[in-house]
Amino acid sequence: MPGSTALTASVTPDASPGLTFGRPLRVLAWLSFIAEILIIGTGGAVRLTGSGLGCSEWPLCTPESLVPILEVQGIHGAIEFGNRTMTGVVGLLALAVLMFTLHALSGRRLVVRAVWFALGGIVVAIGVYAAASALGLPAAALMSTALLLAVLIGAVDSLRQNAQRQDLAVLAWIVLIGVMAQAVVGGFAVISDLNPFIVGFHYTVSLLLVCITALFLVRLDSAPGPRELVVPAWFSALSHATGLALAATIVFGVLTTGSGPHSGDADINIQRTGFDATWFAHVHSWPGYILAALVLVLAVSAWMLKLPPHRWTLVLVLAILVQVVVGVIQARTGLPPVFVGIHMILASLSAAAYTVLVTRLKRPVAA
Known part of the structure; x- marks a missing residue:
């Protein structure tokens, strides 16, 4: 940070x-x-x-x-x-x-x-x-x-x-x-x-x-004090679209987890959301892949144009790619608790990295 x-x-x-x-x-x-x-x-x-x-x-x-x-x-x-x-x-x-x-x-x-x-x-x-x-x-x-x-x-x-x-x-x-x-x-x-x-x-x-x-x-x-954009308007818009994709991915991830096999209690079968966990896992992956694509576009653009957020786009790329890998592994191995836990923590780190990236889109207005 x-x-x-x-x-x-x-x-x-x-x-x-x-x-x-x-x-x-x-x-x-x-x-x-x-x-x-x-x-x-x-x-x-x-x-x-x-x-x-x-x-x-x-x-x-x-x-x-x-x-x-x-x-x-x-x-x-x-x-x-x-x-x-x-x-x-x-x-x-x-x-x-x-x-x-x-x-x-x-x-x-x-x-x-x-x-x-x-x-x-x-x-x-x-x-x-x-x-x-x-x-x-x-x-x-x-x-x-x-x-x-x-x-x-x-x-x-x-x-x-x-x-x-x-x-x-x-x-x-x-x-x-x-x-x-x-x-x-x-x-x-x-x-x-x-x-x-x-x-x-x-x-x-x-x-x-x-x-x-x-x-x-x-x-x-x-x-x-007041701040002004230091990136092109299209890059700022794309960054905020990426934030929407990240939010959608997290929300569907929460719903997927709430529909999954880990009820939260060892002795009684807690009633989950009632949604089909397998179906929700696929729905969760759609904004996830869109997010990964958007982040890659942001990173390539920022590095080619030497924009101020370029280093943080790389951090976000790494965080999202690791998230995708962990998500695929846990989906194909029956949702082992360790991978689900890692996935939860990585989601918070990805969101934190995105937060910092957005702050780099602007700079204080010169007096």
Whole structure:
């Protein structure tokens, strides 16, 4: 990813006067990006090892315990709880990135304000939990919703108070809000006995968070303000058409997986989408091959014309070609879990590479 060389520098000046983004923020941003990829891997492991209901409750693992009881739940409980623990890691990294970003933009002012909103949200959430428990309502879900609303309100207040680098502040808030929302969606996945549409949505949001954390890394080294195209209009249009093909490939891939043999639980046969998995596998491949062709055209054009995104077109070509190979292998070998998991992670990396490529289509307008 661009900006990796910045990890060796203690402080790198930003294009905005008076702003600097130091090494701690950059390291945390990279760790957040990596963690968002890893949680796709751990989430895939939950699904592909049949551990989706290894923890039968949420947010507790069992009705009596926060953590799995290995003698009762075995390895499946440990795998599911491991993924839940990874959610905490991702959330803490997102929070750290946000705090360091706010500090870089305003010093202590926005950080202190955000902390007060957080404390207020926690107090309200505790009150909601107590009231819901007394009324026999789903206390954990309502408490989580209250916390999420508090964060949303805090984000709106913070963005209204800040006039500098709104792009970075918005991205940092989106990641934190997304991680919290993902925890709620994961809870609904358990409560709904792994409804394949909820599980698929859960994965798709994780993939989008990978893209957003990648975009944050890029924007750290980018000047703010208006931008202008540095590529021909037809190349920009072709790039966006490629994005549509990538999105279609991912969506049909999620539906294909949701129709496949890996139900997500080892002991009961979870009802999948009801679609024909074999038919969907073919449908999934059509936009995939179109995507591969479009990416090759982009790469050849960019290198022949020496356009700024040419290096990232090569990265995207490699990612998509490996994806195609893995997809063909898994389809012809009965969908072995390892290859399905690799396919899931590669999809997020392909989407991240495409995100960076799109940012290279424009440059800041010269003053």
